[in-house]
Amino acid sequence: MPGIARWRDNLPAELCRNRELEIMLHLRILCRAKNRSTAVLVKPVGSSSLCVLKNKYLLHKRGYNSSRENFSKDEHKKYIGCIGVVSILGFYYYYTSNKRRAFAREHEIESHSGQRSSPGEFDSRYKSYTLSEVAKHDNKNVGIWVTYKQGVYDITDFIEKHPGGAGKIIMAAGGSIEPFWMIFSNHNKRDIYDLLESMRIGNISKEEASTAVEGMEDPYANDPQRHKILIINNPKPFNAETPAPLLIESFHTPSDLFYVRNHLPVPDVDPQTYELEIAIEEDTKKVLRLDDIKKYPKHTVSSTIMCAGNRRSEMAKVKAVKGLSWSVGAVGNATWSGAKLCDILNDLNVKEEDYEHIQFEGLDLDPSSTPYGSSIPISKAIDPKGDVILAYEMNGKPLPRDHGFPIRVVVPGVVGARNVKWLGRIIISKHESQSQWQQGDYKGFSPSTDWDTVDFSKSPAIQELPVISAICTPQSGDQVVVQNGKIKVAGYAWSGGGQKIVRVDVTIDGGDTWHTAEFFGQDLSKPGRHWSWTLWQVEIPVKEGDKNVEIWAKAVDSMYNVQPESFKNIWNLRGVLNNAYHRVKIDLK
Numbered sequence: 001m002p003g004i005a006r007w008r009d010n011l012p013a014e015l016c017r018n019r020e021l022e023i024m025l026h027l028r029i030l031c032r033a034k035n036r037s038t039a040v041l042v043k044p045v046g047s048s049s050l051c052v053l054k055n056k057y058l059l060h061k062r063g064y065n066s067s068r069e070n071f072s073k074d075e076h077k078k079y080i081g082c083i084g085v086v087s088i089l090g091f092y093y094y095y096t097s098n099k100r101r102a103f104a105r106e107h108e109i110e111s112h113s114g115q116r117s118s119p120g121e122f123d124s125r126y127k128s129y130t131l132s133e134v135a136k137h138d139n140k141n142v143g144i145w146v147t148y149k150q151g152v153y154d155i156t157d158f159i160e161k162h163p164g165g166a167g168k169i170i171m172a173a174g175g176s177i178e179p180f181w182m183i184f185s186n187h188n189k190r191d192i193y194d195l196l197e198s199m200r201i202g203n204i205s206k207e208e209a210s211t212a213v214e215g216m217e218d219p220y221a222n223d224p225q226r227h228k229i230l231i232i233n234n235p236k237p238f239n240a241e242t243p244a245p246l247l248i249e250s251f252h253t254p255s256d257l258f259y260v261r262n263h264l265p266v267p268d269v270d271p272q273t274y275e276l277e278i279a280i281e282e283d284t285k286k287v288l289r290l291d292d293i294k295k296y297p298k299h300t301v302s303s304t305i306m307c308a309g310n311r312r313s314e315m316a317k318v319k320a321v322k323g324l325s326w327s328v329g330a331v332g333n334a335t336w337s338g339a340k341l342c343d344i345l346n347d348l349n350v351k352e353e354d355y356e357h358i359q360f361e362g363l364d365l366d367p368s369s370t371p372y373g374s375s376i377p378i379s380k381a382i383d384p385k386g387d388v389i390l391a392y393e394m395n396g397k398p399l400p401r402d403h404g405f406p407i408r409v410v411v412p413g414v415v416g417a418r419n420v421k422w423l424g425r426i427i428i429s430k431h432e433s434q435s436q437w438q439q440g441d442y443k444g445f446s447p448s449t450d451w452d453t454v455d456f457s458k459s460p461a462i463q464e465l466p467v468i469s470a471i472c473t474p475q476s477g478d479q480v481v482v483q484n485g486k487i488k489v490a491g492y493a494w495s496g497g498g499q500k501i502v503r504v505d506v507t508i509d510g511g512d513t514w515h516t517a518e519f520f521g522q523d524l525s526k527p528g529r530h531w532s533w534t535l536w537q538v539e540i541p542v543k544e545g546d547k548n549v550e551i552w553a554k555a556v557d558s559m560y561n562v563q564p565e566s567f568k569n570i571w572n573l574r575g576v577l578n579n580a581y582h583r584v585k586i587d588l589k
């Protein structure tokens with residue numbers, strides 16, 4: 001395009017020594033990268049090297065048209081570090097929905113010795129190419145190729161099946177996927193490698209392969225320090241839960257012990273330059289700085305936030321599911337202070353009847369500079385009793401970085417995925433967020449739905465979570481001392497939508513006898529606004545001579561919703577909504 005050519009011609013001399021250097025400039029990414037992007041890639045054509053640029057940049061307007069926007073020389077310098085990159089996140093989902101194809105060519109990923117080869121290593125059975133040859137395969141007419149280490153892969157047939165859309169993955173054409181897998185480290189698994197190797201067509205030299213990550217830094221190097229007691233489920237991006245016994249030590253979970261659910265690297269946001277855009281559809285109506293948000297009346301709400309996958313490890317015992325293997329600790333309760341979202345919407349004269357959804361975008365970005373995004377119904381956002389908060393404090397202190405500093409949206413009674421951290425943009429819209437995390441994840445399905453038949457468009461996004469409880473002490477496998485013929489059991493219970501927990505029942509004899517727990521911590525709010533969990537405890541008589549028992553717990557909320565008995569009938573392929581009876585086997589002494 002002429003605009004791209006003009007931009008390229010104005011590159012500084014040090015970036016133009018190689019006349020064959022071509023820049024893939026995706027202006028839509030520039031427009032959405034305000035205050036966000038730090039590391040980007042330049043893809044060479046006809047060159048054996050990959051130039052890695054690191055250049056923070058700031059954009060002050062959105063909505064550019066990529067084929068018509070003109071830049072001045074000053075603007076060229078300002079945005080010199082920007083290029084297009086792509087997310088390969090969809091490889092994981094593609095694998096699960098195409099397992100047969102992933103292994104159809106399994107014999108092709110065996111080495112001559114009969115041993116399975118390491119992914120991307122040189123394989124003499126395949127033809128060798130240069131990076132220049134690979135780079136020419138960047139469209140469907142000639143085939144779309146990517147590299148991983150020394151491997152070359154034809155992903156042409158994969159493009160249209162990419163859950164994130166063909167538009168994103170096409171930007172990887174002719175380049176290496178390694179920099180992107182540095183972001184999404186969950187791809188570094190045998191089954192993902194097998195899928196990739198099933199599309200193997202060739203090799204590149206060891207020297208050229210080394211240029212793919214030359215100069216690249218660990219995108220997680222600037223993540224904050226975490227408390228060592230957290231149980232890590234995934235280090236990059238960081239995901240960790242609170243040890244179960246600590247959950248019931250305090251009604252409000254200490255901030256440094258609160259579970260952490262990150263999808264991407266933690267952004268480092270300067271509160272002095274922080275801005276929150278508020279748009280109606282794509283038209284920005286207001287930009288608020290941190291001090292502007294703090295000028296609104298300050299409200300404090302006590303609210304539990306829980307990951308949709310909490311207790312997923314139990315569902316996985318029925319049949320394998322995809323996702324982090326959470327135990328009972330992907331939940332926490334805290335006080336959150338900030339401005340009510342309804343006050344800000346009222347300032348813009350937003351009427352509930354004119355719109356359907358409030359979309360949120362974070363400042364955490366995937367490799368294509370697409371932010372984490374989600375949305376909630378406008379009825380929840382605009383209702384003063386909905387208590388939706390633009391929080392800048394957690395437990396009376398500024399938000400920690402892991403929990404959204406400087407601003408996160410807190411949506412009481414709703415799944416954690418909608419409580420967007422590092423909030424960068426609010427969009428008032430007639431449409432739900434089109435984010436992958438709203439449209440292609442965090443949804444429930446029938447137990448009979450598998451990865452060959454799943455259609456994410458047919459299931460609504462999770463909002464309010466169902467009633468749940470968990471036993472925090474004792475834990476499975478514990479040896480418990482029987483005192484005065486009894487054992488002590490304690491845990492938490494919670495229900496989405498602001499429903500109050502009215503009862504927790506516990507049994508150790510398979511349901512023949514139930515014991516009602518007493519509450520030692522509960523939200524005292526008005527009906528429909530019980531956003532916090534309930535902490536409970538009970539002493540249960542044990543038969544003399546019993547050597548072991550299995551404890552069951554179930555909760556009942558104010559709408560008389562009760563937990564289902566087993567995971568078998570609520571199993572779903574994403575391992576969400578894990579609210580069956582909690583069961584803990586212990587030994588007695």
